[in-house]
Structure formats: C-alpha cells, structure tokens
Amino acid sequence: MHLPTVVILALVINLIVGFYLYLLYRRKPKDRCFRLWSFSSISFVLGGTLVALRPYDIAAFFTFFVADCLLLLAPILVLAGLIQFSRFRYTRRRRQQAFALLALTAVALLSVHQHPGILSVLIALAIGITFCLCAILLQKSVITEPTFTRTLQGIFLLHALTMFTQVMLILWQWQSLNSNGLPESSVYTLLSHILLTTFTALLLPWLCFLKLERKLTLKSQRDGLTKLANREHFFNQVERYWQQQRPLPAVLMMIDIDFFKKINDKFGHAVGDSAIKAVAQLLSKQLRCNDIIGRIGGEEYAALLIDLDEATALKISQRLCEQVEKQLQFVADAKVELTISIGLVYVDTSQHDYVSALKAADEALYSSKRAGRNTVTLGAVGL
C-alpha cells in the first residue's frame, strides 16, 4: 500500500464528506450535529494536511502543535455531535467543565510541542479516550437500531484500541523515534487511524436518518392533540401485550367524556379541544407510566392497566371520575363542568382474548352512560 496515496485519498474523502455534511446542515440547521461533524471532517483534513507538510520548511508550531490540535479536535467534534443522540444531559456546568478540560489539554500540548515523542503520546492518548467516550455515549443512545449502534460503537472502540497501541509502540521504541515523534512500525496504526476516521465520517449521516425515522414513527403513533397513543398504536400495543410470553392479568378501561357534543355546541370546538387535552393530561398524571393509555376516538380514551386487581382498578376509576368533576369544572375559562364515564373489565390474559376484552369494556362503558353518566361500571369478559 502506497502510504501517501492512502493519505491523500482519505483527506479527499473526508473533505467531500465534510462538505456533504455541511450541505445537510444548511438544509436542516436545527440538526446542529451536521455542522459539528462537517467541522470534524474539515478539522481532520486540515490537521492531516499540516502533518503531511512536516518535511517542508514550515514552522514546527504549525506542523506539530496546530496539526495535532486539529487532529484531536476531529473526534471531540464527533463526540459533541453525538450528545444530541444520547440521554446525556449537557448542562451548563458540564459544558464549563468540558471547556476547562479542553483548555488544559491545549496548554499541555503547547508546553510539549517541541518534543514530538511526548506530543505523539499525548495526542494518541487523548484521541483514544475521546473515542472511548463516543462509544459510552452511544450506549445511552436514543437510537434503537441495535445493529447500527453496535457497529458504530465497535468502530469507536477499535479506533481507541488503535490509538492506545500507538502509544505503546511509541513508548516501546522511544529511543528510535523519527522526526515526527513516531516509530517506523507505527505506519499501520496511522493507516488504521486514517481509514477508521474516514469510515466513521461516512457512517455518521446515517445516525441522523435513523433519528428522523424515529421521530416520524413516534409522530405517526401519537395523537396530535393529546400526545397520547393514537387509536391504531393503542390497539397495536394491546395486541403486543397479549403476545408477550406470560402477560400478567390486567384491567382494560374505556373512558368517555359525558355530553361532549353540548360542550362543543355551547363553547365552540376550541374549548372542546382544550377539554379533550385536559382529560388526557389528567389520565396521564393519574395512571402509572407502564400503563398503556390512548385516545381511541373523538372524546374517548382507553387504558390497559397492567398487573392490577379489580378492587384497586375500581378505586382508581372512581377517583378519576371525582377528579375530573372537581378539577375540570373550568377549561380555558369556560364553565364546562366536565364529567366522564368509565367502563372496565378485569382480564386474565391466559383465558381472555383482547377482542372480547375490548368488547366487554365497551359494553361496561355504555352501561355507565345508561346509568346516568359520571359513573364507573365493572363488566365481565364472556369466555
């Protein structure tokens, strides 16, 4: 393999990828990771170019200190972009700590920039640690595409390993380092570094496509007004619950706002919408986060309360009715005096299928309506 050709090829690819990422950023300025990653590619290209200029008569400050800082900046910018995909909270305090650490690293590099060997060790160590952090950050990623995240994590760890090997090689052959502060045997680690950086740059845009896909999937599953699961997603989740290996018994609940048509007619649709939203908020607040809640119709909601007995479910339902009556007398300054009716059934998932359970809960709801509304009815699933 002809090293200069590989280096030039890698720099050209990184330049193109950097330009491409910047175009993506211009298209979607909200996704700032594109800008960070485009700067990362450019930083790598600039750093690599300065390193390539070392044999020429250019101030060592640029070809060593500035070049190495740029090479280190590349993975740091990758890390900064990845923060957008993880559950890591980038608080002001953490940002200050990160900047302090960066400043400290720059000072350390500056103080040793006339000693190529020490500079090479520090840079390789810092790049290796940064790639380890990238892999850790991906562990907490919001992207739920295991194959892709594992691959990228693997590349980061491989990259870190390459850089740590580089450190070992330098220390091992300390007496015979060349003018770049590197042993001749480090040519393969350098090559791996260049190729892995190029491969990472090519993979990064994929993360954004996955994020967009996730966003669109979430959007298609949510009801726009209440942000609860929409009808289709609710029923899909219920079906999936039944398909689990050994689903626990559960309670299926149907909830409907009483005389909603009158509210719409009297106060208008905007107030009606606010009422639908207010009931949804109350339900989300009162039910547990592992319960499945959805808006399955105009003013109709459903919930699957997992691992709950009949008596507790009845108590919860009655409390919901009382709270709606008490807390939602006014919505958007209109005296709507909301009430809800509830129908519920206890389901033993090993005996009852979900279609019969839904039918029974629906019938229980209509019993509540017939009984005068603002009522809870406990039904039974027919076998």
Ligand SMILES: Nc1nc2c(ncn2[C@@H]2O[C@H](COP(=O)(O)OP(=O)(O)OP(=O)(O)O)[C@@H](O)[C@H]2O)c(=O)[nH]1
């Ligand atoms: N504002 C608003 N109204 C809606 C929405 N979806 C459905 N509706 C209205 O909700 C009303 C539902 O009325 P009905 O099904 O007759 O029920 P109800 O008046 O609540 O009477 P009961 O359920 O028998 O107590 C209809 O007038 C629909 O137009 C929505 O998203 N926003």
